[in-house]
Amino acid sequence: MIEISKLNKYYKVGKGKMHALKDIDLTVNDGESLAIQGKSGAGKSTLMHIIGLLDNYDSGSLKIDGQEVKGLSDGKLAKLRNEKIGFVMQDFSLLDHKTVIMNVMLPLFFNHKYSFSKMRKLALEALDRVGIKDQAEKKANQLSGGQRQRVAIARAIISSPQIILADEPTGALDSETSVEIMELLKELNANSGITLIVITHDDSVADYCERKIIIKDGSIIS
Amino acid sequence: MKKLNLFFLSFSQNVFSSLVLIIILSVALVSVQDILGQYRYITYSRYIIENDTLSNSDLFMIDMEMAMNASAQDPGMMYEVGKPIRKKILSFDGVEGIADSRNFSCGYISAETGKKTYPGAKIYTGQMQKAFAKQLTEGRWFEQADASSDKPCVVVCGSTFDNVSVGSDITITPDDYPGGSSGVKKTTVHVIGKVGYPWYAGSYGSISDDISTDFFLKQQECVIFADNEQTQELFEDDSDDLQLSYFVVYKDDCTDEQRNEVRNYIGTVGTYATHDTILENTNKKIQEELMNRIITPIFLLVIATIALISISTLNTYKKLKDHSVYYLCGCSRKKSFAYLFVEISIVTLIAVAVNIIYVTIIMNKLASGSLDYANCIVDYKNILFAVVYCLAAITVTTILPFIVYKKNTPLEVYRRNHND
Numbered sequence: 001m002i003e004i005s006k007l008n009k010y011y012k013v014g015k016g017k018m019h020a021l022k023d024i025d026l027t028v029n030d031g032e033s034l035a036i037q038g039k040s041g042a043g044k045s046t047l048m049h050i051i052g053l054l055d056n057y058d059s060g061s062l063k064i065d066g067q068e069v070k071g072l073s074d075g076k077l078a079k080l081r082n083e084k085i086g087f088v089m090q091d092f093s094l095l096d097h098k099t100v101i102m103n104v105m106l107p108l109f110f111n112h113k114y115s116f117s118k119m120r121k122l123a124l125e126a127l128d129r130v131g132i133k134d135q136a137e138k139k140a141n142q143l144s145g146g147q148r149q150r151v152a153i154a155r156a157i158i159s160s161p162q163i164i165l166a167d168e169p170t171g172a173l174d175s176e177t178s179v180e181i182m183e184l185l186k187e188l189n190a191n192s193g194i195t196l197i198v199i200t201h202d203d204s205v206a207d208y209c210e211r212k213i214i215i216k217d218g219s220i221i222s
Numbered sequence: 223m224k225k226l227n228l229f230f231l232s233f234s235q236n237v238f239s240s241l242v243l244i245i246i247l248s249v250a251l252v253s254v255q256d257i258l259g260q261y262r263y264i265t266y267s268r269y270i271i272e273n274d275t276l277s278n279s280d281l282f283m284i285d286m287e288m289a290m291n292a293s294a295q296d297p298g299m300m301y302e303v304g305k306p307i308r309k310k311i312l313s314f315d316g317v318e319g320i321a322d323s324r325n326f327s328c329g330y331i332s333a334e335t336g337k338k339t340y341p342g343a344k345i346y347t348g349q350m351q352k353a354f355a356k357q358l359t360e361g362r363w364f365e366q367a368d369a370s371s372d373k374p375c376v377v378v379c380g381s382t383f384d385n386v387s388v389g390s391d392i393t394i395t396p397d398d399y400p401g402g403s404s405g406v407k408k409t410t411v412h413v414i415g416k417v418g419y420p421w422y423a424g425s426y427g428s429i430s431d432d433i434s435t436d437f438f439l440k441q442q443e444c445v446i447f448a449d450n451e452q453t454q455e456l457f458e459d460d461s462d463d464l465q466l467s468y469f470v471v472y473k474d475d476c477t478d479e480q481r482n483e484v485r486n487y488i489g490t491v492g493t494y495a496t497h498d499t500i501l502e503n504t505n506k507k508i509q510e511e512l513m514n515r516i517i518t519p520i521f522l523l524v525i526a527t528i529a530l531i532s533i534s535t536l537n538t539y540k541k542l543k544d545h546s547v548y549y550l551c552g553c554s555r556k557k558s559f560a561y562l563f564v565e566i567s568i569v570t571l572i573a574v575a576v577n578i579i580y581v582t583i584i585m586n587k588l589a590s591g592s593l594d595y596a597n598c599i600v601d602y603k604n605i606l607f608a609v610v611y612c613l614a615a616i617t618v619t620t621i622l623p624f625i626v627y628k629k630n631t632p633l634e635v636y637r638r639n640h641n642d
Contacts, residue, residue, distance in 0.1 A: 055633055082551065087550050093546070094547065110548070155551070
């Protein structure tokens with residue numbers, strides 16, 4: 001479960017400060033799917049980065065599974081990110097020059113749990129789940145946009161995370177492929193119980209989620 | 223294994239540039255080592271020759287034309303020519319003695335293995351002992367030797383005697399040589415001193431107008447004896463192998479007049495160089511010759527290091543996106559930089575490893591006697607140089623990439639890519 005309370009985030013702009021997130025209160029239950037919507041610059045990506053432990057915040061509280069993340073060291077945050085959160089980004093965030101399987105295995109390199117052969121096995125299972133097992137040995141930059149996003153999803157689920165954070169996951173895809181990707185994410189949410197948080201400005205993408213919130217000028221308005 | 227895979231994941235992108243740099247760095251380091259070895263040799267020789275005995279001496283070099291003419295008629299005459307000259311020099315009032323040695327063949331039977339080798343023997347005059355006294359790394363010279371032993375005392379020099387300790391007795395076979403006579407007698411001698419690595423014993427092999435201290439040492443295996451009656455009895459062969467050049471050592475109270483008298487004479491039968499001239503030539507050689515020769519390898523080393531800094535910094539920029547992906551996947555900033563650090567350092571580490579292997583091979587070959595690496599001292603200090611360079615190069619080549627890495631957080635990189 002994700003619990004956010006009175007969370008504030010400021011950015012330095014020149015000599016002044018910009019209040020990017022204002023007193024955010026939000027609870028996301030396990031297995032829930034949530035769409036965070038808003039216009040460009042509203043603060044939705046900032047919120048996602050904070051929930052994803054990629055960025056810090058200035059005040060308030062963020063708890064993941066009851067654990068307050070404020071004050072955790074870089075190493076502990078990285079461990080938490082590695083074990084509990086999977087990311088699906090608009091630009092795919094893949095190592096383009098590496099093979100698909102290496103990309104998928106990447107989170108396992110940092111958790112010291114498995115042998116290399118076990119990592120390969122898990123990566124192939126994840127790729128099978130997203131329907132591109134046959135592309136495993138291809139370089140990531142040889143794939144289409146839809147396939148690359150599937151690789152990103154396979155990488156996101158390989159550590160069996162509790163949460164998938166998807167930042168504009170269909171932003172770089174055509175409408176047909178967008179549907180496939182959202183169907184896949186929805187299926188993972190429904191069948192695996194993974195909490196799904198999607199950042200989007202697209203209503204059709206948000207419709208795949210059970211709950212929607214809208215952010216405007218750093219505040220949740222609905 | 224996993225970490226190695228992750229490392230190769232990144233490193234495989236830079237194999238070609240890394241290989242080129244490794245080659246340039248290795249060549250530069252080996253060249254620097256070579257010059258460094260020569261520098262160490264010449265300064266070591268200066269250290270040996272710079273002493274009170276030799277500061278009151280002149281190096282005499284026989285007129286080679288005269289000696290050659292004599293040997294044209296009879297090869298044995300070359301040394302015969304030297305005998306009366308030597309006798310005449312010793313007869314001058316101002317002369318204390320001559321610092322030289324006579325060479326003999328000699329066998330050595332190892333107590334450990336029973337194996338026989340032929341290191342050769344040298345009989346040092348009293349002046350020779352004083353002239354090359356600093357060579358001794360262990361024990362003492364004959365003059366300070368314990369008289370309790372009735373066996374002839376020796377100083378040993380060379381890798382053959384590495385396992386022989388001062389105070390022990392060894393077995394030698396005087397006048398023995400490979401394929402020599404079968405009637406050699408075994409003699410036990412008492413070791414009172416050792417000339418350790420780099421095993422340079424005094425030598426007057428060369429004659430030159432601009433003679434410097436490096437002319438007086440030769441890496442060799444030998445058993446050194448004092449010039450006394452006991453030694454004379456050991457070596458039956460009255461060697462003709464007299465030196466054609468040697469130091470003429472003056473008495474402490476030798477007047478300028480007496481010194482000039484000697485110089486006038488030796489000037490007629492050869493040439494001479496004063497101790498000051500030899501040291502001047504040595505310093506000139508260090509400054510002009512070695513310094514000129516070191517420019518190229520140092521230049522190569524600097525160029526390679528600058529290239530390493532540039533490539534590491536560019537590489538860091540290139541890798542920022544990859545490292546932002548690592549961060550996303552749960553790699554901490556510290557670990558991420560550690561991977562980058564290993565990538566940056568690997569080129570230097572490989573080049574230094576190549577260098578250390580090179581130095582170790584040379585050292586082993588020298589120790590086994592299979593390499594005569596003339597006029598060059600190579601030992602663990604050379605490895606120390608390589609390690610110091612390695613640490614300095616890694617520090618220098620990591621600073622800029624570290625600044626680049628620190629300034630570009632994964633989130634900033636992600637945002638930049640997102641906006642692109």
